[in-house]
Amino acid sequence: MSTLRAVQISKAFGAVAVLDRIDLTVQPGETYALLGPSGCGKSTLLRVMAGFEPADEGRVELAGRVVTRPSPERGMVAQAGTLFPWLPLRDNLAFGPREAGRSDVDEVVAELLQATGLADFADALPRQLSGGMQQRAAIAQVLANGPPVLLLDEPFGALDAQTRLRMHEWLRSVLAARETTTLLVTHDVDEALLLADRLGLLSARPARVVEEIPVPFGGARGRHTLSDPAFVRMKAQILDRVLVA
């Protein structure tokens, strides 16, 4: 299990400052959700953490090591999905393990197909899957490498509300079972409260972490949690803070 840290990360695109000395720490096995106003730089921060964008200042540390490039140990899933459209689902899931030269590729793929409920679709192309299936498959593709860290950029943002709720329940159980350190970027407060152990609120651009809030709902969360009065109260408070950030 690995601690993921952003240390004083700043980033600008030309004259536009996007990130301003961001500090955050995601504890081993923890799910940390970043919430913030639209366009504040949440996705940019995640891309820096993944190694897709260099930071102008600061560094990303994983288990105390400075990391700079994309790597199988930090798997990232974006809203648009990351499946290769020319590969059947089975080969998409096998992509990472094959690159790593693993000998148990078939076993890994079979386990992930079961875990995603997609065993009947192993030979289907991504375009033949529904949106929810594609996003589960994209997460499974990344999990196939057994990454200690998962970076999720609004992974269910394109799904309808019902499918999204089912995906939240599924992902929460998957993350808990694997004890994966997870950094989630979202603008959906429900999603953040259902999935995260802790929230970080970002300011408007240039983004800074203005507040960190522990999420008190432990254990299994799902559709029943949405009507919990404590959940409803907390959601309203967080929405207030995000809207004034």
Add this chain to the structure above:
Amino acid sequence: MPLLTDLARLTQAERGDLPTSPARSQGRRRWRRALGVVVPLLLLGAWAMISGLGWISPGLLPAPWTVTEAGRDFFFGERRTTLAGVVAFDGAGWGHVGASIFRCLVSFALAVVVGISVGLALGLSRWVADLFDPVINALRAVPLYAWLPISLIWFGIGEGAARALIFIGALWPVLIATADSVSRVPRGYIETARMLGTPRHRLWRRVYVPSALPEIVTGLRLSLTLAWMCVIVGELTGTSTGVGAMMNAARETGRIDEIVVGMFVFAVVGYLADLVLRGLTRRWVSWADT
């Protein structure tokens, strides 16, 4: 932690969101393909009517039955001995078609190897693209006929010049399609592959080529069509075999029916060649079907 969502029920519910079944799409495709014979049959009927009513001189356009007879003689007529350098017609059809196809395929194959290699280099490296783009764009603007004199000087009258001209004609579509499609591979695919552990030197094989393949195949189809069209230009350089050589000889003797036979042969073989290439490459590009 218990799984709150029943995966079996979830997947069952999602089946309703799946795209249209392939079986229905295929049925529609077959029906649309069958429609493709309607226009040729109508054109043939109109041609027969115009000829039968005498609305057009046989010296300008011979009747379909005259062309059919010439076609029968071309492929199944009695083969006659001809003087060296004289292009045979009766019974020489298969030989001419074979010579043209062979000439076309040799040059096409070379154009594919060169076009894909250079296209990959241009698409993968901004430096290479900046260096060579102006030269390539200028060269491909040179009309094929402008290459004819220099081809004759460099490769001599006949086979060498013919193959060179077909190669030049076939080169550009596959080269440009490869370079363009590879340079436009979505960044997300590259990032995903890098994140999943693909080293940079393997990206071209694991991501760039598979992602660009549908457009490369379109380039291949255009190249093959152009190669086949360029056969007639190549065979004007003095070859004694080939459909183009036969048509050139027919023009000199005023046999318009033989010219039309040659045109039909070009059309049919070109169409069949495209069908074969599409069939051979369908498996590689079916993922991009909509």
